[in-house]
Structures are given as structure tokens and as C-alpha cells.
Amino acid sequence: MTRRIGICAPSTAFTREDAARVTALAVEHAPSLELIFSDQCFVVEGHFAGPDSLRRDAFVAMANDPALDAVWFVRGGYGAARMAEDAIALLEAPAARKIYMGYSDGGVLLAGLYRKGLGRPFHGPMPTDIRRSGGETAVIRSLLWFAEQASESVEPSLEEGRSYAAFNLMTLSMLIGTSLMPDLAGHILLVEEVSEYDYAFDRAMFHVTNALSGAGLAGLRLGRVSEVVENDRPFGHDHEAIVRHWCSRAGIAYLGRADIGHDAANRIVPFGRFSR
Amino acid sequence: MTRRIGICAPSTAFTREDAARVTALAVEHAPSLELIFSDQCFVVEGHFAGPDSLRRDAFVAMANDPALDAVWFVRGGYGAARMAEDAIALLEAPAARKIYMGYSDGGVLLAGLYRKGLGRPFHGPMPTDIRRSGGETAVIRSLLWFAEQASESVEPSLEEGRSYAAFNLMTLSMLIGTSLMPDLAGHILLVEEVSEYDYAFDRAMFHVTNALSGAGLAGLRLGRVSEVVENDRPFGHDHEAIVRHWCSRAGIAYLGRADIGHDAANRIVPFGRFSR
Numbered sequence: 001m002t003r004r005i006g007i008c009a010p011s012t013a014f015t016r017e018d019a020a021r022v023t024a025l026a027v028e029h030a031p032s033l034e035l036i037f038s039d040q041c042f043v044v045e046g047h048f049a050g051p052d053s054l055r056r057d058a059f060v061a062m063a064n065d066p067a068l069d070a071v072w073f074v075r076g077g078y079g080a081a082r083m084a085e086d087a088i089a090l091l092e093a094p095a096a097r098k099i100y101m102g103y104s105d106g107g108v109l110l111a112g113l114y115r116k117g118l119g120r121p122f123h124g125p126m127p128t129d130i131r132r133s134g135g136e137t138a139v140i141r142s143l144l145w146f147a148e149q150a151s152e153s154v155e156p157s158l159e160e161g162r163s164y165a166a167f168n169l170m171t172l173s174m175l176i177g178t179s180l181m182p183d184l185a186g187h188i189l190l191v192e193e194v195s196e197y198d199y200a201f202d203r204a205m206f207h208v209t210n211a212l213s214g215a216g217l218a219g220l221r222l223g224r225v226s227e228v229v230e231n232d233r234p235f236g237h238d239h240e241a242i243v244r245h246w247c248s249r250a251g252i253a254y255l256g257r258a259d260i261g262h263d264a265a266n267r268i269v270p271f272g273r274f275s276r
Numbered sequence: 277m278t279r280r281i282g283i284c285a286p287s288t289a290f291t292r293e294d295a296a297r298v299t300a301l302a303v304e305h306a307p308s309l310e311l312i313f314s315d316q317c318f319v320v321e322g323h324f325a326g327p328d329s330l331r332r333d334a335f336v337a338m339a340n341d342p343a344l345d346a347v348w349f350v351r352g353g354y355g356a357a358r359m360a361e362d363a364i365a366l367l368e369a370p371a372a373r374k375i376y377m378g379y380s381d382g383g384v385l386l387a388g389l390y391r392k393g394l395g396r397p398f399h400g401p402m403p404t405d406i407r408r409s410g411g412e413t414a415v416i417r418s419l420l421w422f423a424e425q426a427s428e429s430v431e432p433s434l435e436e437g438r439s440y441a442a443f444n445l446m447t448l449s450m451l452i453g454t455s456l457m458p459d460l461a462g463h464i465l466l467v468e469e470v471s472e473y474d475y476a477f478d479r480a481m482f483h484v485t486n487a488l489s490g491a492g493l494a495g496l497r498l499g500r501v502s503e504v505v506e507n508d509r510p511f512g513h514d515h516e517a518i519v520r521h522w523c524s525r526a527g528i529a530y531l532g533r534a535d536i537g538h539d540a541a542n543r544i545v546p547f548g549r550f551s552r
Contacts, residue, residue, distance in 0.1 A: 044509075045512060046509065046510055046511055046512015046513070047474070047475055047507070047509060047510070047511045047512055048512065077475075078475040078476075078478070078479060079475075081478075081479060081482040081483075082478070082482070085486075173449070173450065173483075174449065174479050174480065174482065174483040175483070176452055176453045176483075176487070177452045177453040177483075177486075177487030178482075178483060178486040178487050179486055179489075180486075198323070199323055199353075199354040199355075200354075202354070202357075202358070203354060203357060203450050204450065206357040206358070206450065206454075207357075207449075207450040207451070207452075207453075207454060210361075210453075210454040210455055210456075211452070211453030211454050213455075231323070233320075233322065233323060234322055234323070235322055235323045236321060236322020236323055236324065237322070
């Protein structure tokens with residue numbers, strides 16, 4: 001049975017050349033999939049893949065299309081916060097029967113969907129990962145997940161029956177207290193970070209752990225912290241020490257590392273209860 | 277009557293040379309003041325002006341000292357979030373009779389003090405501003421405020437009897453939902469930003485306005501947005517358009533510009549009710 005995967009750009013634009021490479025990977029590795037790139041993926045307006053209304057409408061059209069099995073976010077960057085609330089308000093019954101996949105800025109939509117109990121959101125690689133060194137393996141990981149829920153695609157610490165959520169730390173920080181933030185009671189929270197100063201990582205860990213100290217998290221795991229921006233002096237604490245410090249202060253169990261990050265090894269994490 | 281101003285470093289370190297320049301300005305322009313720089317201002321450990329415990333203890337000692345009239349934060353940077361909660365828990369009666377002055381990362385302590393109703397927090401220039409071009413005028417502005425509450429030091433839009441709060445936008449964003457965040461119902465909120473990408477400014481405006489949409493703000497004013505980090509493409513919306521967009525969505529009245537920012541012109545704003 002063919003599974004049809006709609007691909008749109010809630011944040012920033014993609015290129016037709018890279019889309020063709022992703023399609024070729026699907027033909028080779030997951031022939032049961034049909035990938036449908038929205039033309040909106042290739043629109044550029046300033047920072048974004050088109051105006052807020054176009055990014056909203058492209059997502060809503062795919063989410064509400066009963067002929068699609070999943071909506072895959074082509075790329076992060078920034079922009080989902082400008083369309084997510086309006087987009088989610090326009091979703092209809094077919095949207096609740098879909099998989100949604102993405103990470104980084106895509107976490108804004110995953111959060112909002114999960115908050116409303118709409119569909120099955122997953123943190124996982126996006127088409128844009130094909131641009132990374134070794135990025136084909138990341139793209140194939142998501143393709144195999146769409147095709148056959150391949151268990152080797154999943155973050156290895158995940159336990160059957162437990163509930164999870166995975167976020168880029170800064171993206172999560174910017175959702176705290178907003179109308180898109182889901183209830184994470186009983187969840188194990190996985191966070192990763194990219195392209196931030198160490199002091200900004202520390203500050204966001206303060207923010208997230210302090211604000212979620214009463215949220216009933218079942219624990220927190222740290223993914224990779226990559227492409228750290230170099231400051232004019234060393235910060236003085238490493239990333240895991242920072243996370244232990246803030247988890248300890250907030251009474252959140254620190255459970256160790258997680259195999260997620262802005263890289264080719266980034267694994268798939270469901271929002272909500274994990275079952276194979 | 278001599279007013280004694282204690283100066284400490286909740287975030288990053290200062291130098292003795294710059295401290296001497298600030299003292300010389302005080303002697304010349306505000307001879308009724310006595311400036312007391314804590315030795316802790318000059319301690320360096322990694323990113324910070326000493327370990328968390330030292331920064332906490334230096335602040336607490338000055339705040340609790342009945343012989344001091346004010347505590348002035350020497351510099352921002354980052355670090356107050358690592359000591360503010362513990363520090364505020366240690367404050368005693370003399371701390372409630374003081375002025376506290378700073379901005380940028382110092383806003384973390386101002387927020388926590390204001391939340392607890394402790395003393396009179398003010399957004400205003402810090403000793404470190406002497407390093408800016410024309411920065412003596414900024415330092416003198418705070419000195420004259422300490423000495424005589426000079427009305428020309430105050431942000432010009434302030435109206436007698438109305439309540440205010442002023443923050444660096446990212447600092448405020450990282451306080452949303454935390455145990456340091458004050459109730460801003462009925463307040464006019466002034467925000468400024470420095471050294472961020474335009475997309476990060478937009479994202480933080482989404483965050484703050486969405487999260488505070490039900491907080492009963494009396495309005496919002498935009499200070500200066502300076503030293504914007506250049507991205508690989510233009511964002512497509514200017515700063516005031518961004519603020520109007522998010523205020524409109526959140527039902528917050530946008531009241532225009534404010535004369536605050538990371539610059540020599542930065543004016544003084546009280547937390548709470550303004551009276552001359």
C-alpha cells in the first residue's frame with residue numbers, strides 16, 4: 001500500500017534540486033512512499049518560505065487532505081510561530097489521523113498539535129538534513145519510519161509505554177507560557193541545542209527547568225549541543241554539568257544523554273506514549 | 277547628606293580602572309554620593325564575576341547593609357539567573373528600604389525583587405556604560421538619579437501615577453513562567469533589545485506577547501533594538517512592524533517608542549508606580 005507524505009515549509013524555504021535528491025532517496029529506499037512536495041516549499045519571501053498566510057494555508061491544506069498519511073516539515077529555521085496558532089485553528093477531522101514529523105523550529109507546530117491532541121507528532125529528521133555531511137542516513141531514517149515504523153529509527157532510550165517529548169531547547173524556551181505549549185506531566189523531556197552561546201544554553205536551561213519545575217516531568221535527557229558559538233571567554237561549566245545543575249535545582253530527574261541533535265544521527269522521538 | 281551606593285556584580289566582572297573612572301565622575305558630578313565597589317566586582321571565574329555563591333553573597337551583604345541607600349549592578353552579561361532566587365531568599369529588612377539599579381541581565385534581579393515587593397527596582401545605566409562612546413552621560417544620569425532623583429534622567433513617556441516595568445526583551449523572555457517573574461497587571465511594559473538576529477527578536481516578541489496576553493498589561497513600548505546580528509538574508513519586517521504585529525495579535529496596546537536601550541541615551545524607568 002502506498003503511503004502518501006505531504007511536505008510543506010512552515011518556516012524557511014527549500015530548493016527543487018534538494019527536493020529531487022530526497023525523492024530519489026525515497027524511490028531507492030522506501031518505494032512504498034509517495035512524496036508530495038508543496039510548491040510552497042520553494043517560495044522565498046524575506047526570511048520565510050512565503051508570507052505567513054501562504055505557509056499557514058499550505059500546511060492546513062495538507063493536514064486536512066484525507067489522501068495524505070503524513071505531513072513532513074521540509075526545514076526549520078524560524079517561522080512556525082507566525083502561523084501555528086492560526087493553522088491549528090483551521091484543522092479538520094483528517095488532520096487528526098496523520099503523522100507529523102520535523103524538529104528544530106518545526107517543534108512549534110508539533111507542540112501545538114500535541115497540546116490539542118491532533119494526530120501523532122514526531123521529532124525526527126527533515127528533508128533539509130540531506131544537506132548535511134552524511135545527511136542521507138538521516139533522511140532515510142525518517143523515510144523508513146514513514147514506510148514501516150522501523151524500530152532502529154527510534155531514539156534508543158525510549159521505553160515501551162512511557163511518554164516523551166523532544167525539543168530544540170531554545171524553541172521550547174520560546175513556547176513556555178504560550179498557547180502552543182503542551183502539558184508535559186508524566187513525560188520524559190529530551191532537549192538538544194545548536195548554534196547558541198554557552199551562556200544562552202545555560203539561561204535557557206534555567207528558564208525551562210524553573211518554569212517546568214511544577215509540571216510533573218518524569219525526567220529530562222540531554223541530546224547533542226552542537227555548533228556552539230564561541231564567546232570571548234570560556235563559560236566555565238560543560239553542557240552536562242549545566243543540565244545536572246538546573247535539573248537538580250528544579251527537582252527534575254536527569255536521566256542521561258539522548259541520541260538527538262542537529263546532525264545526521266538525530267533519531268525519532270514520538271510526542272506522547274511510545275509503543276513499538 | 278551623603279548617600280552610600282553599594283556596587284556589586286551579579287553577572288560579569290568589571291575592572292578597577294573603569295571603577296576609578298566612575299568614582300571620579302561621581303566626585304565631579306554627584307559629590308553627595310559615596311560609591312562603594314565590592315571587591316567581588318573584579319573577580320573573574322569563567323564567564324562570571326566569581327562563582328554563583330560569591331555573586332550571591334556579595335549582593336546579599338550589600339542589600340542587607342543598613343548603611344547603604346542603594347545597590348547598583350556594575351554590569352550585565354549573564355549570570356543573575358544563577359544566583360537571584362537564592363539571593364532574594366536571604367534578604368532581610370534593610371533590603372526592603374533600598375533602591376536597586378541596573379538593566380540587561382540585571383533585569384533578572386530587578387524582576388525577582390519586584391515580584392517580592394522588595395525595595396524600589398529601577399531600570400537604568402550601570403557603571404559599565406562608561407565604556408561606551410559618550411557613556412559618561414549614561415553613568416552621570418544614574419549618579420544624578422541616586423543623588424537627587426533628577427527628573428531629566430527619567431524616560432520621557434512616563435506619566436505620574438502609572439505603573440511601569442522595563443526589560444531587555446530576551447531577558448524578559450527567559451523569565452516567563454519562572455519563580456522570578458513579577459505580576460505586570462496594569463503596567464506599561466518597555467522593552468529593548470541588543471545583539472540578536474531579527475528572527476530571534478520576532479520569536480521573543482511572539483513569546484512575550486503570547487505568554488502575557490492574559491496578564492493585563494496596560495500597554496507596551498519599544499525601546500531601541502541595536503547591534504542586530506546580520507543574517508544570511510533580510511528578515512522582511514522592521515522592528516516596529518514586528519512589535520505592532522505581535523501586540524495586535526495578543527490584544528496588547530502598542531503605545532510607541534521608548535527612550536531605552538543598550539546605549540548612552542538609555543533612560544531610567546521605575547518598576548511599579550511612577551511619581552516624581
